[in-house]
Amino acid sequence: MRRRSRGLLIGVIVGAILGGALAWAVLGNDDDGETSHVKASPGDWFKLGLAVIGVARQLSDLVKRD
Numbered sequence: 407m408r409r410r411s412r413g414l415l416i417g418v419i420v421g422a423i424l425g426g427a428l429a430w431a432v433l434g435n436d437d438d439g440e441t442s443h444v445k446a447s448p449g450d451w452f453k454l455g456l457a458v459i460g461v462a463r464q465l466s467d468l469v470k471r472d
Contacts, residue, residue, distance in 0.1 A: 413469075424458075 407415075446454075
C-alpha cells in the first residue's frame with residue numbers, strides 16, 4: 407500500500423473513532439436509561455471545533471517529513 411493511501415486510511419479510522427467517542431460523550435445515558443443531551447452554547451461548540459483543528463494541525467506537523 408502506498409504511503410498516501412495508508413495515511414488516508416489511518417486518518418479515516420482515527421476520525422471515525424474520535425467521532426464515535428464524541429457522540430458517545432455528548433449523547434450519554436442517564437441512570438434511568440433515558441438519553442441525555444449536553445446543554446452547550448454555540449460558543450462552546452465553536453471552541454471545541456477550534457480545539458479539534460488545533461490537534462489535527464499538531465498531528466500533521468508531527469508526521470510531516472522534510
